Amino acid sequence: MSSDRRVRRAVVLGGGVAGLTAAFGLAERGFRVQLLESRARLGGRAFSTPDRTFGDELDNGPHVLLGCYRALRALLARLCTEDGFRQERSLALAFRTKEARTLRLALPRLPVPLAMPWALLRLPVPFAARWRALRGMVATLRRPGASDTLGDWLRRHAQLGVPDAFLWRPLCRAIMNVEPEQAAAADFLATLREAFTGSAAHAAFWLPLRPWHELLGGPAVAALRAVGCDVRTSARVVAAESVAGRVAVLRLGDGERIEVGPDDVVVAAVPWFAFAALWPGLGPRCGELQSSPIVTAYCRQPATAAPLPDDGPVTAFVDGDPFHFLIRRPGDDTRHFAMLAGGNRSFDGQDVATIAERARRQLAACWPSAQFDALEVRIRKEHHATFVAACGTRDLRPVPGRLPDGPANLFVCGDWTATGLPATLEGAARSAEAMLVAMAR
Ligand SMILES: Cc1cc2nc3c(=O)[nH]c(=O)nc-3n(C[C@H](O)[C@H](O)[C@H](O)COP(=O)(O)OP(=O)(O)OC[C@H]3O[C@@H](n4cnc5c(N)ncnc54)[C@H](O)[C@@H]3O)c2cc1C
Numbered sequence: 001m002s003s004d005r006r007v008r009r010a011v012v013l014g015g016g017v018a019g020l021t022a023a024f025g026l027a028e029r030g031f032r033v034q035l036l037e038s039r040a041r042l043g044g045r046a047f048s049t050p051d052r053t054f055g056d057e058l059d060n061g062p063h064v065l066l067g068c069y070r071a072l073r074a075l076l077a078r079l080c081t082e083d084g085f086r087q088e089r090s091l092a093l094a095f096r097t098k099e100a101r102t103l104r105l106a107l108p109r110l111p112v113p114l115a116m117p118w119a120l121l122r123l124p125v126p127f128a129a130r131w132r133a134l135r136g137m138v139a140t141l142r143r144p145g146a147s148d149t150l151g152d153w154l155r156r157h158a159q160l161g162v163p164d165a166f167l168w169r170p171l172c173r174a175i176m177n178v179e180p181e182q183a184a185a186a187d188f189l190a191t192l193r194e195a196f197t198g199s200a201a202h203a204a205f206w207l208p209l210r211p212w213h214e215l216l217g218g219p220a221v222a223a224l225r226a227v228g229c230d231v232r233t234s235a236r237v238v239a240a241e242s243v244a245g246r247v248a249v250l251r252l253g254d255g256e257r258i259e260v261g262p263d264d265v266v267v268a269a270v271p272w273f274a275f276a277a278l279w280p281g282l283g284p285r286c287g288e289l290q291s292s293p294i295v296t297a298y299c300r301q302p303a304t305a306a307p308l309p310d311d312g313p314v315t316a317f318v319d320g321d322p323f324h325f326l327i328r329r330p331g332d333d334t335r336h337f338a339m340l341a342g343g344n345r346s347f348d349g350q351d352v353a354t355i356a357e358r359a360r361r362q363l364a365a366c367w368p369s370a371q372f373d374a375l376e377v378r379i380r381k382e383h384h385a386t387f388v389a390a391c392g393t394r395d396l397r398p399v400p401g402r403l404p405d406g407p408a409n410l411f412v413c414g415d416w417t418a419t420g421l422p423a424t425l426e427g428a429a430r431s432a433e434a435m436l437v438a439m440a441r
Helices: 017-028 070-079 112-122 127-139 150-156 162-176 185-196 212-226 272-278 352-366 425-440
Strands: 009-013 032-036 048-051 056-059 085-087 092-096 102-106 205-208 230-232 237-243 246-252 257-259 265-268 291-300 314-317 325-327 336-342 376-387 410-412
Touching: 009 017, 017 032, 017 070, 017 212, 017 265, 017 425, 048 212, 056 212, 056 376, 070 212, 070 425, 092 162, 102 112, 112 127, 112 185, 127 162, 150 162, 150 185, 162 185, 162 325, 212 230, 237 272, 291 352, 336 352, 352 376, 410 425
Parallel strands: 009 032, 009 265, 032 230, 092 314, 265 410
Antiparallel strands: 048 056, 085 205, 092 102, 237 246, 246 257, 291 336, 291 376, 314 325, 325 336
């Protein structure tokens, strides 16, 4: 920016993926950036904290990326942490059935539209079910009705039974964090098309090799400061005051008052419920978005125990109840793994001892010859892990950028804005990119 122009200030609220992407982008565009994050750490919903029992950093829940997450990868590249992930070359996952069988779906390194039929037809399930699943894959290319849940879509395309249990339900839980009966078919299929219509690497997992604080929040502080950004953690914005149609004052929880100048902009990169609390009535009723939880049981078998067979980093429990996935961090001791349940409301109100016991019982049912009595379990609960992308939810998600009815200097982004994706790290990063484009107009 030339020295005769005043440097505009941007105040970014929230230090998750959206806020970090926005802060870097604004600094690049010549803004003097101040980032206010309510917690003591950056990273938002992808974070880790030290755990006394396990003696190291424990994530708030496992996060798995896909090769098609280009905007998130751009952020990781800025932080120089892309090498903190194992980048698979094609999609591979295991299934564990209630009959204690392990099945594998592994795509060859061909473009996914060619690789998926080949892999599906090799799944060791009845041929009629494989054929139906294949026809379902073809049906994903057609647009569903706006009021169709994925459950409706599965029924209409004869996908109930084996295709649902092996393919659609695990994918829906992973992508949408709710059951197919709740998920908007359009949002699910749009995401699937994005991941499954390109190269093999596009649909493959990127698996973190280190705790999330080391990959995102920790390095972000130094990287933001290096581009001149003023990073303030433990700075919760509790109120925003507008004067003449512009945000003029932000108030912090400790009473501090932050003046917003006439040329300054404010970027809200906070979750939907926090936005609705700060600006009630603004945005298209975003306060009506529902939250969906993620519950994770981090498990450690004692060193003397025979480890579970290593079936790769992601195993889906077929008809899994209460947990849906078993996830391993590549390179970790195979006795260490996480069990994850997305959107399972049966945990609501349950204490950690009860949840840990449910995890042990499920493991014992799936691996009857293994011993889980001495299994150490740590529970992590995230009540607001994602919003529910249900039918009609699109009307509640504002376009990233300035709100039509909002203060003129207020811009909004976050995974819950209208990105065309459900709540994902990639959606958060893309929302900030879209917000920056809108700001330049
Ligand atoms: C356990 C778990 C597992 C997940 N797994 C995956 C996965 O495998 N793949 C995937 O793509 N996505 C996954 N997600 C979803 C993903 O984490 C989110 O979509 C993404 O992190 C959202 O980023 P964001 O920047 O939009 O919001 P957030 O990460 O929520 O960031 C918002 C920030 O704003 C701060 N804030 C809130 N209120 C205020 C305030 N008043 N003042 C100042 N700061 C404030 C918050 O503390 C937070 O740091 C998972 C989420 C969870 C919880």
